[in-house]
Amino acid sequence: MRRRSSPGYSISVAKSNEHRLSRAPEVFFRISSLAQKGGKSYGQLVKLLLIEDDPKTVRALASGFRGEGFETVTAKTGEEGFFLLGRESFDVVILDWLLPGRDGIEVLKTLRSSGSKTPVLLLTARDAVEDRVLGLNAGADDYLVKPFAFAELLARVRALLRRADSVNPLRQQLGDLTLDVQTRRVVRGSREIALTPREFDLLAFLAQHHNETVTRQMIAREVWREPNRATPLDNVIDVHLAHLRRKLDDGEDVKLIQTVRGVGFVLRAEAAAA
Numbered sequence: 001m002r003r004r005s006s007p008g009y010s011i012s013v014a015k016s017n018e019h020r021l022s023r024a025p026e027v028f029f030r031i032s033s034l035a036q037k038g039g040k041s042y043g044q045l046v047k048l049l050l051i052e053d054d055p056k057t058v059r060a061l062a063s064g065f066r067g068e069g070f071e072t073v074t075a076k077t078g079e080e081g082f083f084l085l086g087r088e089s090f091d092v093v094i095l096d097w098l099l100p101g102r103d104g105i106e107v108l109k110t111l112r113s114s115g116s117k118t119p120v121l122l123l124t125a126r127d128a129v130e131d132r133v134l135g136l137n138a139g140a141d142d143y144l145v146k147p148f149a150f151a152e153l154l155a156r157v158r159a160l161l162r163r164a165d166s167v168n169p170l171r172q173q174l175g176d177l178t179l180d181v182q183t184r185r186v187v188r189g190s191r192e193i194a195l196t197p198r199e200f201d202l203l204a205f206l207a208q209h210h211n212e213t214v215t216r217q218m219i220a221r222e223v224w225r226e227p228n229r230a231t232p233l234d235n236v237i238d239v240h241l242a243h244l245r246r247k248l249d250d251g252e253d254v255k256l257i258q259t260v261r262g263v264g265f266v267l268r269a270e271a272a273a274a
Contacts, residue, residue: 175269
């Protein structure tokens with residue numbers, strides 16, 4: 001059975017994984033539009049990770065979200081999805097509960113225990129109240145039961161992005177560090193800090209993920225816009241981080257930029273544990 005909604009897409013995903021997709025004119029949904037409400041200022045497409053093992057569902061949803069202007073990355077297993085989450089930065093995740101190997105709940109719990117605040121929508125055929133409670137308590141930000149209309153899924157994803165956007169204001173205060181994305185002004189205590197454009201973008205990315213460890217791979221993709229990490233770029237990243245550290249932390253008791261040995265870097269507003 002085909003269901004239509006206008007404008008947009010309509011998808012019916014039954015518990016037997018039967019589904020249909022109808023296409024309407026594309027509506028682009030960019031982070032640059034979110035920035036006007038206090039979100040990211042990079043201007044790239046919203047980056048969505050879809051973790052789902054059913055090929056037909058993946059094709060239908062990926063096509064729908066790409067048609068709406070999302071940069072969509074897919075993973076077929078919980079292990080693959082968790083690997084991608086550790087390697088790249090995503091704005092929102094759609095996670096199926098029943099996955100081969102590591103299931104959605106396990107992925108979700110591990111993700112939240114690592115400190116990640118990425119919005120996650122749990123997708124499942126389980127419709128009992130206790131299942132919804134279990135999913136939300138595991139760390140899901142929203143929960144959608146199959147079968148569903150693509151228009152509702154899209155609306156829920158956009159609502160999650162607006163929610164995440166509201167906690168990433170244009171002006172951030174981290175301890176005694178003030179970062180103004182709109183004016184690109186940085187102040188620590190009473191001291192204004194002059195940064196190069198690249199240093200500011202690097203700091204803004206670290207601040208967006210404060211208290212989360214970010215890898216050089218993530219920095220290369222999101223700040224330098226380079227999808228493939230290379231040793232020369234690692235050296236460039238390290239040089240910029242060293243300059244940024246010097247400007248932010250020299251003469252300060254609390255060092256904001258901390259190294260997580262063998263993993264990456266983290267921006268914290270409190271002193272590292274001894």
